[in-house]
Amino acid sequence: MELVEAIILSVLAASTPLLIAATGELVTERSGVLNLGVEGMMIVGAACGFGGAWLSGSIIVGALCGILAGAALSLIFALMTLGLAVNQVATGLALTILGIGLSGLIGARFVGERISTAPHLHIPGLSDIPLVGRILFGEDAFVYLSIALIIGVWWFLYRTRAGLVLRACGDNHVSAHALGYPVLRIRLLAVLFGGACAGLAGAYLPLAYTPFFIPGMTAGRGWIALALVVFSSWRPARLVIGAYLFGAVTILQLHAQGAGIGIPSQFMSALPYLATVIVLVLLSRTRTGGSTAPAALGTVFVPDR
Amino acid sequence: MQLVLEKRAERSQTIALISPLIAIGLTIVTMSLLFVILGKNPLAALDAYSIAPLTDSYSLQEIAVKATPLVMIAIGLSLCYLANAWNIGAEGQFLIGAVAGSWIAVKTQGTEAGHWVLPAMLLAGAAAGALYALIPALCRVKFGASEILTSLMLVYVADLLLDYLVRGPWRDPAGFNFPTTAEFDPVATVPVLIEGGRLHLGAIIALLVVAGAFIVLGRTIKGFEIRVVGAAPRAARFGGFNADQLILLTFAVSGALAGLAGIIEVAGPVGHLQPGISPGYGFTAIIVAFLGRLNPVGILIAGLFLALTFIGGEQAQITMKIPLDVTKVFQGILLFYVLACDSLILYRFRLISASRQVHRGAG
Numbered sequence: 001m002e003l004v005e006a007i008i009l010s011v012l013a014a015s016t017p018l019l020i021a022a023t024g025e026l027v028t029e030r031s032g033v034l035n036l037g038v039e040g041m042m043i044v045g046a047a048c049g050f051g052g053a054w055l056s057g058s059i060i061v062g063a064l065c066g067i068l069a070g071a072a073l074s075l076i077f078a079l080m081t082l083g084l085a086v087n088q089v090a091t092g093l094a095l096t097i098l099g100i101g102l103s104g105l106i107g108a109r110f111v112g113e114r115i116s117t118a119p120h121l122h123i124p125g126l127s128d129i130p131l132v133g134r135i136l137f138g139e140d141a142f143v144y145l146s147i148a149l150i151i152g153v154w155w156f157l158y159r160t161r162a163g164l165v166l167r168a169c170g171d172n173h174v175s176a177h178a179l180g181y182p183v184l185r186i187r188l189l190a191v192l193f194g195g196a197c198a199g200l201a202g203a204y205l206p207l208a209y210t211p212f213f214i215p216g217m218t219a220g221r222g223w224i225a226l227a228l229v230v231f232s233s234w235r236p237a238r239l240v241i242g243a244y245l246f247g248a249v250t251i252l253q254l255h256a257q258g259a260g261i262g263i264p265s266q267f268m269s270a271l272p273y274l275a276t277v278i279v280l281v282l283l284s285r286t287r288t289g290g291s292t293a294p295a296a297l298g299t300v301f302v303p304d305r
Numbered sequence: 306m307q308l309v310l311e312k313r314a315e316r317s318q319t320i321a322l323i324s325p326l327i328a329i330g331l332t333i334v335t336m337s338l339l340f341v342i343l344g345k346n347p348l349a350a351l352d353a354y355s356i357a358p359l360t361d362s363y364s365l366q367e368i369a370v371k372a373t374p375l376v377m378i379a380i381g382l383s384l385c386y387l388a389n390a391w392n393i394g395a396e397g398q399f400l401i402g403a404v405a406g407s408w409i410a411v412k413t414q415g416t417e418a419g420h421w422v423l424p425a426m427l428l429a430g431a432a433a434g435a436l437y438a439l440i441p442a443l444c445r446v447k448f449g450a451s452e453i454l455t456s457l458m459l460v461y462v463a464d465l466l467l468d469y470l471v472r473g474p475w476r477d478p479a480g481f482n483f484p485t486t487a488e489f490d491p492v493a494t495v496p497v498l499i500e501g502g503r504l505h506l507g508a509i510i511a512l513l514v515v516a517g518a519f520i521v522l523g524r525t526i527k528g529f530e531i532r533v534v535g536a537a538p539r540a541a542r543f544g545g546f547n548a549d550q551l552i553l554l555t556f557a558v559s560g561a562l563a564g565l566a567g568i569i570e571v572a573g574p575v576g577h578l579q580p581g582i583s584p585g586y587g588f589t590a591i592i593v594a595f596l597g598r599l600n601p602v603g604i605l606i607a608g609l610f611l612a613l614t615f616i617g618g619e620q621a622q623i624t625m626k627i628p629l630d631v632t633k634v635f636q637g638i639l640l641f642y643v644l645a646c647d648s649l650i651l652y653r654f655r656l657i658s659a660s661r662q663v664h665r666g667a668g
Contacts, residue, residue, distance in 0.1 A: 036453065080641065084648040085310055089391055089453065091644055093591055098637025104630030215630075220461050227454045266469035273458040277440075280450040302310050302652070 007251060008135050012143055013209055015247025017042070017201040019146045021225035022232070022239055023153055024197020029229055030157060031190035032170035034298040035077055036092025039222025040099020041070040041195050042202030047107035049203025050213035054110055059118045062207050063142075063200060070199015071192050073099060078191040082184045085300045096222070104215045111213060118142060118208040140208045142200075147240075149197070154236035166190060170294035173301040183301055198222065220273065227276045231283055233292040242279075249275050310652045317650050324646035325596055325607075331646075332639045339634065345625055353624055354617030354635075364620075366504045368612045370574050373507045374399070374566035374583075376608035378590035380518045381559025383599040387522075389535040390552045394441060394456030395563040396587025397463035398434040402564020403571040404467050405433030407578040410493035411475050411486055422492045426568055434564015435557040437463070442556035446549045452556075460587070468580050475578065485579035495573035507569040511608075514562060518601040531555060563587060584615065585633075592640045598647075611636065 021038055028035050048069035053062025077095050080086045118140040121127065127137040157163040166186055168176045173183045201221075206213040224246060232239035253268040336354075337347035358364040378395045385392040406426035413422050441456035468484070477487040498504045522528035534541040534548050541548060566586070575582055593611050597603030618632030 076641070080645055083310070084645050085652060086644045086648050090591075090595060091641070093393060093588075094637055094640040094644060097588060097592070097640060098634060101630045101633025101635075101637050105628055105634060108628055108630070220458070223454060223457050227451075227458070230451060230454070264469050264473060266465040266472075270462045270465045273461040276458045277444065277450075277455045280455055281444050281448045284444075284449040284451075302312060 005134060007255065009139075010254075011244065011247045011251045012135070012139060013247075014250045015243045016143050016146045017204045017209070017221055018225050018228060018246055019201075019240065019243035020142070020149060020204065021198045021201035021222060022228040022243060023146070023150050023236070024194035024201070025225055025229050026232065026234060026236065026239060027153055027157075027166070027197075028190045028194030029297055030170045030234060030294055031166050031187045032173055032294055032296040032299065032301070033081065033187050033191055033194075034088045034092065035074065035095070035191060035194055036089060036226065037073065037077055037095025037099065037222075038194075038198045038225050039218060039220065040096035040102075041073045041198035042099075042205075042218045042222040042225075043103040043216070044073055044099045044106070045070045045199030045202025046205050046217055047103040047110070047202075047213060048199070050110050050113075050115070050206035051106060053115050053207055054113055059115075059207050062115075063203050066199040066203025066207075067196045068199065070202065071196040074191050074195020074198070077195070078188045081300070082187055082191070085302050087300070088298050100216070107213050107215055111215070113213070114211045115207075117211045142204050142208050150236050150240055157236065167294070170296055173296045173299070177301075177303055184303065187301075198225075201225070224272065224276055227280055230293075231279055233283075234294060235292075246272060246275070307657050309655055309657055311655050313651060313653055317653075320646075321598070321650045324650060325598065325603075325643060328596070328639065328642035328646045329610075331642045332635065335638050335642075336631075336635055339631070340627075343627065343631075345627060350621060350625060350627060353621040353627075355613060357620055357624075358613055358616040363503075364616055366499075366502050367616050368609060369508050370503050370505070371612035371615045372608040373505075373511045374570050374586045375590050375593050375611055376511045376605055377507075377514050377566040377569075378559075378563045378587060379593035379597065379604045379608060380514050380601060381555075381562035382590055382594045383597070383601070383604060384518070384522075384531060384555040385559050386594060387535045387599050388531045388548075388551050388555045389538070390442070390445075390555050391453045392438060392441070392456050392556055392559050393453055393591065394438070394458075394460050394587070395559065395590055396583060396585065397456070397460035398437050398560040398563035399567035399570075399583055399587050400460075400463040400467050401437040402430035402434035402567030403578060403582055404463070404470060404567075405564065406430035406568030407475070407486060407489075407571055410489045410572065411578075413493065414487060414490055418490075418492060420492055422490070423495065423572065426493060426572055427565060430568025431561040431565040434567065435561035437564070438556045438560020439553065442553050446552055452552075464580075467578070467582075471578055471580060477577075483579075486577045488577050489572060493572060494576065495569055503574060505569075505573040507566075507573050510565070510569065512605075515601045515605050522601065527554075563590075589615075589636060592636050592643075595640060595647075596643050 021042055025038055045066035049062045049066030052065030053059055073095060077091055080091045081088045120138050120140050123137050127133045157167060165181050169183050169186050177183045202218060205217055228239060228242045231242040250272050253271045257265045257268045340347040340350040358368060382392060382395055406429050409422060409426045409429055440459060441452040444450040444455050445452040471486060472484045475486045477485055495505045495507055530546045531551055534546055534551050571578055571582055589611055593604055593607045597607035614632055614635055618629055621627040622629050
């Protein structure tokens with residue numbers, strides 16, 4: 001029982017950064033913009049998040065630094081793709097390359113330092129309930145925040161007028177523009193939200209997951225978050241399932257390595273990446289009746305005046 | 306007053322020629338600012354990055370050595386990007402090519418194997434790279450899965466496979482437990498061009514690849530098909546071109562070139578298989594492809610330029626204690642400016658006054 005509880009706790013922790021980053025990217029893509037720079041924004045978010053927390057001694061300041069860093073990078077992306085109508089795929093790749101370099105530069109002076117990670121909630125009584133107590137009432141604040149975030153995004157997209165307009169921009173930017181909606185401004189906000197989420201997701205890693213920063217610590221999580229958005233068919237509810245599924249794969253392979261089942265550790269480490277490929281293939285195949293992706297995803301829009 | 310983007314009636318040829326130069330200029334200005342922020346003398350830093358490596362023969366050779374894989378990979382990627390197929394997993398194809406070729410080198414080590422070993426290794430590297438690139442291409446063509454994500458995921462898988470091999474079955478028993486294979490035999494090594502130098506046969510192969518791509522793109526039907534499918538997919542469909550087939554073809558060719566670059570790197574400058582054989586060649590090659598405007602000759606020049614930044618980065622780290630990550634920042638910023646300046650080939654900026662805007666909006 002102890003082990004099951006420990007596994008579920010670690011699955012939640014491993015899933016949270018994926019969920020936060022993918023939630024942001026889901027909103028960005030729903031507005032019709034494909035930002036492939038999630039990995040770059042996450043890794044800079046991790047470096048800035050750790051730096052902020054280490055210098056100030058506050059996890060909240062660290063998280064804010066991560067959010068700001070992610071949003072700042074996504075602003076560059078927005079200027080390029082929305083302002084200059086540059087190809088979104090190429091710009092996203094540029095953002096990742098730049099982000100990896102920047103994070104190394106920013107994080108260099110923090111390598112080897114340690115902080116105490118974000119505290120876990122403790123409600124006397126509730127958190128002590130056997131088995132479910134710690135899982136439901138003993139997480140760190142980021143876990144609850146990630147769940148609130150995805151519920152908020154679901155509510156926004158499907159229950160508000162602004163969400164409907166955002167989806168309209170993603171499905172047909174010409175019509176949305178003809179109806180008088182400021183397509184580029186809406187997309188700018190969606191890109192910034194995506195960047196802020198990616199920055200926060202990156203900051204989660206050194207602030208809550210491990211108490212230190214190492215270069216390249218995101219290890220492809222940004223790319224997996226992108227795959228999760230495809231996995232979810234751009235729907236928030238499925239995104240939650242996908243994120244926890246991937247968190248589970250990550251943790252199970254770690255436990256399998258620990259248990260020493262005789263398979264080389266590198267093969268187990270490759271599992272989350274292989275799983276991503278397999279899931280993308282299966283999902284794309286079983287989908288019938290056309291794609292569920294936002295129709296204008298990844299296309300350039302220059303308003304016709 | 307408002308600044309708006311307006312589509313040009315036709316591509317601006319002047320800007321197409323000078324935009325890479327503008328991009329490099331803007332990058333130098335931005336990097337100077339960064340050096341000031343880092344507390345370094347920007348002039349001295351720029352000298353270490355761009356001038357100093359050009360002044361001694363060792364560095365000049367080293368630039369050609371670094372440019373070899375960059376150019377080979379970027380040529381392949383440019384074919385993909387022209388056909389609007391997004392292979393971003395060249396780093397993985399590079400590693401798999403290195404692994405496959407090394408397999409022959411490791412198996413023939415210390416035997417009487419003759420001069421067939423190196424050609425066999427190069428073939429194996431290219432074939433493995435092509436097959437590895439066909440995985441994401443097939444997933445895209447058969448199942449509609451995003452080739453961007455699948456090709457990228459396979460980079461991590463290739464990296465882990467290489468790591469497993471050099472720590473496990475292929476580790477040099479006399480290597481003091483370092484994760485590396487034994488040094489390859491002379492018959493399994495790419496020969497150097499100048500005795501005692503570092504420049505090797507791979508540089509010639511890279512030049513042949515550039516010439517080949519130049520002919521294919523400019524003078525053959527296949528090259529024409531690739532360009533049409535990317536630039537005008539609808540026209541290509543009417544023309545009866547098979548876009549799926551071209552995705553498979555361009556992925557296979559770019560994978561083969563990346564794999565070939567991988568085994569040449571291992572059998573040439575490195576001399577054995579070990580983790581970290583690539584300082585991100587597969588990703589830097591994406592920048593090379595765009596900076597060279599997806600044109601073979603442009604890619605050759607861009608490859609030499611980015612190789613210069615690698616060497617310059619190493620020198621700046623030694624002489625001025627500038628972190629190596631600055632090179633990556635430099636490359637990222639360069640790609641941003643290249644893409645931004647390219648936008649001006651198709652669009653131009655116009656200042657529009659508010660009243661005029663209303664007038665035009667009403668009309």
